[in-house]
Amino acid sequence: MTKCGIFRRFALGAGALLLFSLTLTPGAQQNRASPQAPPPQMSETLAEAQSSLEHGNADDAIRILSSYLQTRPQDSAGRTLLAQAYASIGQNERAKEELHGVLQVAPNDSIALAALGEIYEREGQPERAEPLLADAAKINRSDPGIRMEWAVVLVRLHKYAEAQSALAGLSPPSGREERIGYHRLKASVALGLGNAPTAASEMEKALALEPADHGLALATATAELQSKNWQRAARLAEPLFAETHNPQAGLLSLEAELDMHSDFQQTLELLRATQPTSKELELHQRVAELLISHEKYSESIEELNRAVDLDPGRADLQFDLALAQFRADRLDDAAASAQKCKELDDNADVEDLIGDIQEARGDSLAAVKGYQAAVELAPNDERYRLSLAVELIQHSSFEPAKVVLKQGEELQPESWRIQLALGMVEHFGGTDEGATKYLLRAADLAPEPQVVLQYLGDIQLDRAPPDPAAVAKLCEYSDSQPKDGHIQYYCGAVLFRRDHVAGDKTHATEILRHLHASVALLPKDDASPHCQLGKAYRWLERWPEALRESESCTRLDPGSAEAHYRLAQIYEHVGQPEKQRKEIKLYEAASTRLADENARRQATMKTFLYSMRHEAQGQKDAPPDRP
Numbered sequence: 001m002t003k004c005g006i007f008r009r010f011a012l013g014a015g016a017l018l019l020f021s022l023t024l025t026p027g028a029q030q031n032r033a034s035p036q037a038p039p040p041q042m043s044e045t046l047a048e049a050q051s052s053l054e055h056g057n058a059d060d061a062i063r064i065l066s067s068y069l070q071t072r073p074q075d076s077a078g079r080t081l082l083a084q085a086y087a088s089i090g091q092n093e094r095a096k097e098e099l100h101g102v103l104q105v106a107p108n109d110s111i112a113l114a115a116l117g118e119i120y121e122r123e124g125q126p127e128r129a130e131p132l133l134a135d136a137a138k139i140n141r142s143d144p145g146i147r148m149e150w151a152v153v154l155v156r157l158h159k160y161a162e163a164q165s166a167l168a169g170l171s172p173p174s175g176r177e178e179r180i181g182y183h184r185l186k187a188s189v190a191l192g193l194g195n196a197p198t199a200a201s202e203m204e205k206a207l208a209l210e211p212a213d214h215g216l217a218l219a220t221a222t223a224e225l226q227s228k229n230w231q232r233a234a235r236l237a238e239p240l241f242a243e244t245h246n247p248q249a250g251l252l253s254l255e256a257e258l259d260m261h262s263d264f265q266q267t268l269e270l271l272r273a274t275q276p277t278s279k280e281l282e283l284h285q286r287v288a289e290l291l292i293s294h295e296k297y298s299e300s301i302e303e304l305n306r307a308v309d310l311d312p313g314r315a316d317l318q319f320d321l322a323l324a325q326f327r328a329d330r331l332d333d334a335a336a337s338a339q340k341c342k343e344l345d346d347n348a349d350v351e352d353l354i355g356d357i358q359e360a361r362g363d364s365l366a367a368v369k370g371y372q373a374a375v376e377l378a379p380n381d382e383r384y385r386l387s388l389a390v391e392l393i394q395h396s397s398f399e400p401a402k403v404v405l406k407q408g409e410e411l412q413p414e415s416w417r418i419q420l421a422l423g424m425v426e427h428f429g430g431t432d433e434g435a436t437k438y439l440l441r442a443a444d445l446a447p448e449p450q451v452v453l454q455y456l457g458d459i460q461l462d463r464a465p466p467d468p469a470a471v472a473k474l475c476e477y478s479d480s481q482p483k484d485g486h487i488q489y490y491c492g493a494v495l496f497r498r499d500h501v502a503g504d505k506t507h508a509t510e511i512l513r514h515l516h517a518s519v520a521l522l523p524k525d526d527a528s529p530h531c532q533l534g535k536a537y538r539w540l541e542r543w544p545e546a547l548r549e550s551e552s553c554t555r556l557d558p559g560s561a562e563a564h565y566r567l568a569q570i571y572e573h574v575g576q577p578e579k580q581r582k583e584i585k586l587y588e589a590a591s592t593r594l595a596d597e598n599a600r601r602q603a604t605m606k607t608f609l610y611s612m613r614h615e616a617q618g619q620k621d622a623p624p625d626r627p
Contacts (some may be wrong), residue, residue: 160192348378416445457490485521527556
C-alpha cells in the first residue's frame with residue numbers, strides 16, 4: 001500500500017475546492033474566433049455564410065463557403081470562416097487544414113492564428129495552443145478576446161506571471177457574461193500567483209454581476225476561504241447549502257466554521273444527513289479530512305467508520321480510522337482497526353502505527369515488535385528505523401538503539417537524522433566525544449542545521465574544554481546567522497567555556513558580543529543568556545554587570561542551584577552579607593531538588609525524544625511526493 005489516506009495526502013483546504021472556470025463564454029468565443037465583420041467591399045456571399053454560422057446553420061455556411069472558395073482559393077477571410085464552421089460541428093482536422101492553408105499564405109493573420117490556437121486548446125493541447133495565441137496577441141494587441149484566450153491557456157500551463165502580463169491594461173468587456181469570465185480569469189491568475197485576497201476580490205466582482213448564480217457563489221466562497229475571510233465565506237456558503245443541499249457548499253461552511261472556531265455541529269449533522277449519492281464515500285472522507293486538519297479527531301471517527309462500512313476492503317480507510325482513533329486516545333479501538341488494516345495489507349506504515357499504539361498503551365515489548373516489523377518491511381526508509389531507535393532510547397536501551405542506527409547509517413550514509421540520532425545515543429550513553437563527531441557530521445548534512453547545532457552546543461557546555469571543531473562550527477554558523485539568538489548564545493557560551501578552562505581572557509569582547517546579541521534576540525523570559533553573562537562578568541571581575549545579570553538569571557530561573565550559588569558569591573564580594581545568606585539558603589533548597597548529577601542529560605533526552613517523535617509524526621502526516 002502506498003502512503004495513502006487522509007493523514008498521507010494533506011494538500012487540503014480551500015484550494016482543493018477552488019475550481020475557477022477558465023473557459024470564456026460562448027459569445028466571447030464566437031466573437032474571438034470569427035473574422036471581423038465584413039467591410040462593404042467584401043462579398044455578400046461571405047456575409048451570408050457568416051450569418052448562417054451565427055444562427056447555428058453550420059452546414060449551410062460550409063456549403064456556401066466551399067462553393068465560394070472554388071473560385072477564390074486564396075481568400076483568407078473565407079477560409080478562416082470555413083474553418084470556424086468545420087470546428088463548430090467537431091470537424092477539427094478539416095478546420096486545422098483550412099487554417100494552416102491561410103497561414104501559409106498570410107503567416108501574420110492574427111485571426112487564423114487565434115482560431116487555430118483555440119482548436120488546440122479545446123483538444124486539450126495547451127502547449128501547442130500557447131505559441132499560436134502568443135503570436136496572435138502580439139500581432140493584434142487591440143483584440144481583447146485573443147489576449148484573454150492567451151491568458152486562459154497560460155493559466156492552464158501554470159504560467160501565471162505571463163498570464164498577468166497578457167491581461168495587463170485590458171479593460172473589462174462590456175457584456176455581462178464576458179465580464180464575469182474576465183473576473184474569473186483574473187481571479188485564477190491571482191490565485192496562481194499566491195495572491196488570495198485579489199482572487200477573492202475578483203470573484204466578488206463576478207458575483208456582483210450575477211448574484212443568484214449558485215456556481216459563482218460557491219467559487220466566491222471558496223476564494224474568500226482561501227483568503228482567510230472566514231466570515232464572508234460562511235455568509236456565502238451557509239445559505240447556499242441550506243437552499244441547494246450541495247455537499248461542496250456544506251464542506252465550505254464546515255471549513256469556515258472550523259477556521260473561526262465557531263459551532264460546527266449543525267453543519268456537520270446536515271452533511272451527515274445528505275442523501276446518499278455515488279460520491280457518498282468521497283464525501284465522508286472529505287468531511288473527515290476537514291475535521292482532522294483542525295484536530296477534531298473524535299468527530300472524524302464517525303465519518304471514517306461510515307467510509308469503512310461503504311468499502312470495508314480498503315486498507316487505506318482502515319489505516320485512517322486507526323490513526324484517528326489513536327489521536328483521539330481510543331487506543332483499544334485503534335489497535336483493532338490497525339490489526340484489520342494489517343490483515344488487508346501489511347506494510348511499514350501499519351506496523352509503525354501499531355508500534356505507536358502499543359507504546360501509548362504501555363506495552364513497550366509489543367511496540368518494539370511493531371517498529372521492528374516496519375524496519376523489516378521498509379529497511380531503506382529512515383523514518384521507521386528512527387521510530388525503533390527512539391523507542392529503544394526511551395527505555396534506555398542505548399546499545400540496541402546504536403545497532404539499529406548503525407545499520408541505517410550503512411544504508412543511508414547521507415542521512416542527517418540518523419547521524420543526529422547516533423550522536424544523541426552516544427551522549428545519553430556517556431560518550432560525548434563520539435556524540436560530538438556524529439553531530440558535527442549531522443550539521444554538515446542537514447539543510448537547516450539549527451536543531452543539530454543546539455544539541456551540539458548543549459553537549460559542549462558540559463565538556464571541559466569543549467571540542468575545538470564544535471566551537472568553530474557553532475561560531476561559524478552564528479556569523480552567518482546574526483539574527484538567530486539561539487546560535488548567538490551557543491557561540492558565546494562555548495567560547496566562554498573554552499577560554500574559562502584555559503584562563504585566556506583575550507576573546508572577552510567577542511564572548512560578550514555574542515551573549516548580548518542573544519539577550520536582544522531571545523524571548524525576554526529566557527534565563528540562559530543572562531546566566532552566561534553573569535558567569536562571564538564574574539570571571540572578568542566586572543562586578544556590577546555580574547550582579548545585574550546574575551540577579552536576572554535567578555529571577556528567570558529560580559530553580560537553578562548553580563545560579564543561586566554564583567549570586568551568593570557575588571553578594572559576598574560586593575559586601576551584601578544578608579543577601580548572600582538568603583542566596584545560600586535558596587541554593588541549598590534547589591540542590592535538594594536535583595534528582596542526580598545527570599539531571600541536564602535527562603532533560604536533554606526528554607527534549608530529544610519529544611522532538612524526534614514530533615518530527616516523525618509530521619513526516620507521517622505529510623502528503624506524499626507527487627510527480
